[in-house]
Amino acid sequence: MNTETLKKTPLCTACEQAGGKMVDFHGWLLPVQFNSIIAEHKAVRESAGMFDVSHMGQVWVEGPDAWPFLQYVNTNQIKNTPACGTYSHITDEQGRIIDDAISFCLSADKFLVVVNAACVDKDVAWFKKHAEKFNVTITDDSAQWGMIALQGPKALAHAEKLVAGVADMGRFTIAEAEIFGTKGYITRTGYTGEDGVEIMLPAQAIVKVWDHLLQDGVKPCGLGARDVLRLEAGYLLNGVDADGSQTPYQAACGWVVKLAKENFVGKTALQAQKEAGIAQRLTGFVLTGAGVPRGGCKIFKDGAEIGYLTSGTYSPLLKGIGVGYAPAELPEECAVEIEIHGRLIPAKKVKTPFYKNRV
Template identity: 70%
Template structure:
């Protein structure tokens, strides 16, 4: 697609004005970098950076059965205490991953579910289909909202200039706010391994927030640094590390599966897989020699090809890091080889996260 054919966030022109190098990301025009991936990585790890995440989706679930409905379509236990949020996986009947999403309780009969950009239409259609047996309404308001993620050890301090009580918001909680004359939401989650918040405002107001954050010294950051940061922190990239061919157990996220709760979509399949054991599992690697691993690179043990990478990058903290699917019984500490541009580089199997979260 040409840039003119891509979907644009409400912040696209501001990103371009700030020097963003714009690229196609799942049909969206988004900045891959501004000053450079390493500089932006440093800003988030040491100070504060902001990301245009307006392409992500907002689906509102409302009605008497809002919580039972979300319990049914999620494998995790969804919290129904006002302001609480829950990370979970939305599954097919086969137990494979449609999306990973966060459900925030606005009140016991109204939830905001933040979903991945590439999954908005599919998620919404799935929600509507599953809602048939529940007293609930489902609304896709994704086009109405803009969202900025502010991440880093100075993030809360910077945002406090605009939202004074934001440091009091607990992790994985949501708060309704009024900013620039509009109602919105602030959540405290993150995709970098640092503390921070996501601020959602109506699309026509999100530019005011961008300008205000620039004025207090928050550095614009792009997709390139976000990918390095999230991989260091051990977070999944939906559509690469997790998709409809993989279950939460295989994606090394068994902690989101609550088999003890009442029936949910995919429960029977996950229970069977847990009983039978895993054949493959998402596994982490650190290169022991120079090279930049990328998705689709093959993984070898001796002469045998044992798997393939789903994500890989150069990390300023660890050099070459990657994750991919290999046999589940390969222990941490094992040495493997990763084929990069036709040459094999030695790597060690390690635990995630590569970077230990401070939060």
């Protein structure tokens, strides 16, 4: 691996010093694991773990039309109450998913949109294309920020030592904060199914937070554990579970489409699809036989191929789990088989999320 050509986050050196095994992730040098994926999974489910998510994008949408603009380029009803955030899909005219993102309202004319790392350039170009109709400015500020996701049942206790009052923040909210003399933001979302926060600070200051959390006993975690945790929690992995050819309805995220609101990009196509119905939907499966499913594995029923997995893994809680596209009418608990290394392994369809905690 030629690391010289890869982008590096402000926490790259700190991750390496903490023992991170670094890999190429969409052009970024990021840790896949530190100790073991199972140990890191256990830390997040039982205590607290932290992830370097500085590769995520931060895009500012500002101006008198900031909210109407975000309403237009998002499928969901974007909250315009200060401090509130909204998870949504950004779709093209055919209703196909470009990205999933969270829009945080700082004020009536200022929003922070957190987007996926691999989609920053594409999202910004898409925003600017549609911004011509609105009185807004679009600013990609991604390179200026570092971000740590602090997750787990004890995450808020650790966060309170940095910023008092974090535990009183509601889910999907944002607050300005000063940490170690530097101003930034705290958000209350997550991608693991556990409670927690994201800490956003200018790149030069985020290392201090990482070092503090390490000294406070928080376990550093990598992409491997993050993928297991998010799959257990039933979270979509854009670019994998939705590759640009699926709509929110096909990706089992119809709840983010608000057809009742005024016109938005993709509305006509999505309305037509909802009325006509879909043939295949992203569906959860649990192996009832031994094996570890992976993305690309074929799904069979009664000897006939009916679909394929987009994500699959070994879950310490549930053993072999995966999601993939299968007939939308497939009944719950339906017996199927997943092809793994040429062998058909018994499995069954289940509702997602596979794991749901008290958050």
